[in-house]
Amino acid sequence: MSPLSRREFLVVSAAAGGGLLLGWSWRTAGARETASVFAPNAFIRIGTDGRVTLIMGQVEMGQGTYTAMPQLLAEELEVGLDQVRLEDAPPDEQRYANPVFHFQATGGSTSVLGLYEPMRRAGATARTMLIAAAVERWQVDPATCHAKRGVVIHAPSRRRLGYGALAARAAELPIPDNVTLKRPEDFKLIGTSAKRLDSPAKVNGTAQYSIDVRLPGMKIATVAASPVLGGKVAAVDDAKARAVPGVRQIVRLEEVVAVVADHMWAAKQGLAALAIRWDDGPNATIGTEDVVRELAAAAETPGVVARKEGDATAALAGAAAKLEAVYEAPFLAHVAMEPINCTVHVRPESCEVWTGSQVLGRAQATAAQVTGLPLDKIVVHNHLLGGGFGRRLEHDYVTQAVRIAKHVEGPVKIIWTREEDVQHDVFRPYYYDRVAAGLDAAGRPTAWTQRLVGPSILARWAPPAFQNGLDGDALDGAVHLLYDIPAIQVEYVRHEEPVVNTGFWRGVGVTHNTFVIESFIDELAAAAKQDPFEYRRGLLGKAPRARAVLELAAQQAGWGATLPAGRGRGIALMYAGHWGSYVAQVAEVAVSPSGEVRVHRIVCAVDCGTVVNPDIVKAQIEGGVIFGIGGALWGEVTLKNGRVEQSNFHNVRVLRMNESPAIEVHLVRNFEAPGGMGEPGTAVTAPALANAVFAATGKRIRKLPLERQLRSA
Amino acid sequence: MITLTINGGRHSVDAPPDMPLLWVLRDLLGMTGTKFGCGAALCGACTVNLDGIPRRSCVTPVSAAVGHAIATIEGIGATSVGKKVQQAWLDLEVVQCGYCQSGQIMAATALLAKNPSPTDSDIDQAMSGNICRCGTYTRIRAAIKHATRGKP
Numbered sequence: 001m002s003p004l005s006r007r008e009f010l011v012v013s014a015a016a017g018g019g020l021l022l023g024w025s026w027r028t029a030g031a032r033e034t035a036s037v038f039a040p041n042a043f044i045r046i047g048t049d050g051r052v053t054l055i056m057g058q059v060e061m062g063q064g065t066y067t068a069m070p071q072l073l074a075e076e077l078e079v080g081l082d083q084v085r086l087e088d089a090p091p092d093e094q095r096y097a098n099p100v101f102h103f104q105a106t107g108g109s110t111s112v113l114g115l116y117e118p119m120r121r122a123g124a125t126a127r128t129m130l131i132a133a134a135v136e137r138w139q140v141d142p143a144t145c146h147a148k149r150g151v152v153i154h155a156p157s158r159r160r161l162g163y164g165a166l167a168a169r170a171a172e173l174p175i176p177d178n179v180t181l182k183r184p185e186d187f188k189l190i191g192t193s194a195k196r197l198d199s200p201a202k203v204n205g206t207a208q209y210s211i212d213v214r215l216p217g218m219k220i221a222t223v224a225a226s227p228v229l230g231g232k233v234a235a236v237d238d239a240k241a242r243a244v245p246g247v248r249q250i251v252r253l254e255e256v257v258a259v260v261a262d263h264m265w266a267a268k269q270g271l272a273a274l275a276i277r278w279d280d281g282p283n284a285t286i287g288t289e290d291v292v293r294e295l296a297a298a299a300e301t302p303g304v305v306a307r308k309e310g311d312a313t314a315a316l317a318g319a320a321a322k323l324e325a326v327y328e329a330p331f332l333a334h335v336a337m338e339p340i341n342c343t344v345h346v347r348p349e350s351c352e353v354w355t356g357s358q359v360l361g362r363a364q365a366t367a368a369q370v371t372g373l374p375l376d377k378i379v380v381h382n383h384l385l386g387g388g389f390g391r392r393l394e395h396d397y398v399t400q401a402v403r404i405a406k407h408v409e410g411p412v413k414i415i416w417t418r419e420e421d422v423q424h425d426v427f428r429p430y431y432y433d434r435v436a437a438g439l440d441a442a443g444r445p446t447a448w449t450q451r452l453v454g455p456s457i458l459a460r461w462a463p464p465a466f467q468n469g470l471d472g473d474a475l476d477g478a479v480h481l482l483y484d485i486p487a488i489q490v491e492y493v494r495h496e497e498p499v500v501n502t503g504f505w506r507g508v509g510v511t512h513n514t515f516v517i518e519s520f521i522d523e524l525a526a527a528a529k530q531d532p533f534e535y536r537r538g539l540l541g542k543a544p545r546a547r548a549v550l551e552l553a554a555q556q557a558g559w560g561a562t563l564p565a566g567r568g569r570g571i572a573l574m575y576a577g578h579w580g581s582y583v584a585q586v587a588e589v590a591v592s593p594s595g596e597v598r599v600h601r602i603v604c605a606v607d608c609g610t611v612v613n614p615d616i617v618k619a620q621i622e623g624g625v626i627f628g629i630g631g632a633l634w635g636e637v638t639l640k641n642g643r644v645e646q647s648n649f650h651n652v653r654v655l656r657m658n659e660s661p662a663i664e665v666h667l668v669r670n671f672e673a674p675g676g677m678g679e680p681g682t683a684v685t686a687p688a689l690a691n692a693v694f695a696a697t698g699k700r701i702r703k704l705p706l707e708r709q710l711r712s713a
Numbered sequence: 714m715i716t717l718t719i720n721g722g723r724h725s726v727d728a729p730p731d732m733p734l735l736w737v738l739r740d741l742l743g744m745t746g747t748k749f750g751c752g753a754a755l756c757g758a759c760t761v762n763l764d765g766i767p768r769r770s771c772v773t774p775v776s777a778a779v780g781h782a783i784a785t786i787e788g789i790g791a792t793s794v795g796k797k798v799q800q801a802w803l804d805l806e807v808v809q810c811g812y813c814q815s816g817q818i819m820a821a822t823a824l825l826a827k828n829p830s831p832t833d834s835d836i837d838q839a840m841s842g843n844i845c846r847c848g849t850y851t852r853i854r855a856a857i858k859h860a861t862r863g864k865p
Contacts, residue, residue, distance in 0.1 A: 337748070649753075656841045658841040
């Protein structure tokens with residue numbers, strides 16, 4: 001290790017054996033510090049053997065970041081994707097800080113929108129320095145040299161030097177203050193549907209998720225936490241569990257019991273054989289109706305004003321017609337396919353953690369806190385995530401696993417059963433909204449108000465982001481209402497849920513707000529006796545990109561064409577401030593007399609600005625739509641006697657192959673700033689379906705999930 | 714000791730007869746390509762093929778697998794249909810998180826081995842037991858059709 005001085009935002013160091021280590025760190029711009037090749041402050045590492053390693057600060061959970069980030073880096077570095085290998089970044093809250101959150105996190109559809117330029121700059125700087133090393137060697141004009149596929153070429157003399165041969169010298173050169181990024185018209189990789197780099201290992205069983213970790217002497221454990229949320233362990237009779245062959249140990253903590261065994265089957269049998277008496281605590285009688293009653297009461301009080309234009313109260317009072325409604329969205333579970341798991345080995349002087357986390361630095365910090373060890377004694381190995389959807393933005397399971405592992409000799413892999421995964425999820429909040437609008441005599445809206453009631457996830461998860469009593473995530477979409485209405489008031493009533501842990505769930509605030517806004521604008525169109533597409537279109541004069549996707553979706557879906565009897569078509573528009581992406585959707589559904597909804601066709605039009613990988617964008621929309629359909633039709637987590645009533649896929653219904661509609665995605669291509677694409681497909685779906693159900697049945701569903709309401713409507 | 718035939722090879726393993734095949738594969742034999750998803754035959758992540766028939770290994774006692782040819786994701790690429798399916802998955806970029814795809818590929822391979830030209834309804838019937846939370850169904854359907862046309 002030979003530490004080198006650090007300059008500007010770049011880290012360069014000579015590798016052991018002389019390589020180039022280079023990375024861009026937006027958090028420490030201008031700082032001077034030292035780094036060695038083995039330090040993780042880097043996105044690019046080039047060895048003297050010419051091997052190019054790209055280090056992935058954003059984690060891969062299916063969204064394609066392990067392809068998009070390499071595309072950005074490789075584009076400017078001038079290497080092919082077939083020439084690179086990827087490495088998971090270690091925990092480091094500064095060097096791998098997400099530029100939106102300011103700490104190491106992958107979520108909120110922020111990777112491409114936040115790293116589009118930083119990753120390119122990291123690549124371009126490395127390329128510039130490699131070319132400079134060649135220029136020095138050859139003593140030629142830099143303008144006569146260029147790089148291609150990992151080789152610097154001096155065209156006039158046809159001389160060539162590979163990056164490996166230049167790496168040692170490049171590492172010693174001054175870091176350029178400014179590098180020129182490519183013009184979009186010169187892109188070779190960005191904007192192409194490059195093949196996913198993670199696919200091959202995922203079709204042959206070799207991809208490693210954290211649940212696949214195997215270590216010498218490793219035990220496997222499974223857990224039961226108090227079924228009543230917030231309850232504690234009162235007593236445990238473990239005699240029968242200990243008698244199960246393969247069970248090695250029972251670990252009892254305040255609120256959870258773990259059975260440690262040679263394999264998962266013994267652990268599961270041991271868990272079933274445990275006799276646990278629980279102290280249910282104060283929540284033993286809580287039901288969903290209690291939660292909703294409190295939300296409804298909170299909705300009677302004024303909130304913090306998040307957006308105010310004109311005088312909505314006066315405009316409502318003076319309107320020719322006034323509409324009011326209450327919308328509700330339930331608690332939701334994530335049920336990622338890979339159940340929650342974490343492997344930990346606590347030693348006297350160190351602790352090692354193997355997991356799949358969207359917040360790697362927090363995983364490290366919690367292990368340090370639980371063990372009392374310094375941060376630098378905690379090693380965290382991240383893995384491919386078998387789904388995130390926001391669940392793995394929490395680190396509760398890492399904390400629990402380390403607490404258990406402290407009592408276990410050697411490494412232990414803690415795997416939650418699916419039942420535990422569902423019942424002790426960190427749920428999407430229950431949201432309760434009061435909306436009102438005034439129409440003039442022609443049916444055009446003159447006033448719009450939305451009072452949103454729900455918890456602040458940001459206040460807990462990213463406190464600096466919670467400012468002036470406003471949660472920018474809970475309000476996202478609501479405060480960005482694009483419709484041209486003279487008086488708008490959006491209020492936020494923060495109501496912390498006392499019993500249920502709540503957190504992010506694909507789209508969170510936007511997913512809920514888009515359901516409310518796009519359902520209610522549909523109500524206004526119906527009240528005005530106007531076509532819902534034309535009505536929206538007429539209000540989007542100041543939002544040309546939104547109007548364009550709306551028109552494209554309608555056109556591609558054949559809006560207005562006759563449908564078979566019993567079918568309905570619904571339209572919805574989505575825009576979120578922090579994603580910057582526009583999506584419109586037309587959904588076509590049939591509703592049976594008993595209230596079953598069959599989704600036949602979904603057409604989406606997407607403008608997410610600059611597209612890094614169009615096929616991955618399409619895949620995200622397709623997947624987001626399917627996630628959204630299951631959520632909208634059936635998704636809900638309910639409480640009874642303080643317990644979550646759902647437990648596994650028999651009562652957590654998600655969309656299956658035979659229920660999956662045809663999905664078309666139409667991309668608008670431009671070079672606007674890149675927008676987030678992981679969540680919009682989900683966010684736009686629920687209102688499109690609700691509006692299609694209205695078109696098919698005349699029933700306006702204001703409370704999700706749709707099918708439950710259709711049955712009781 | 715129980716002797717199993719997995720992907721054409723013989724494996725002896727010390728497992729209680731009622732231990733689900735899933736945990737024998739994963740925890741005793743170290744074959745982690747087969748995934749745990751629900752433990753109750755509800756999601757299909759653990760699908761392996763026994764004599765060419767898809768089975769949920771999380772509820773299949775290992776004793777029931779004795780004497781049958783067990784195929785898992787680790788070996789399915791060695792069969793001509795399995796190889797075509799894997800290639801179709803790559804050609805159409807089916808995977809996202811990938812966690813369910815071992816089970817999806819096993820189910821699709823079993824379908825195509827018996828029915829080289831499945832209809833949409835055949836695909837629905839064969840694949841509806843396999844949940845994908847990333848929502849790759851439209852691509853899985855297309856990839857199955859692609860595999861029927863694919864090169865060997």
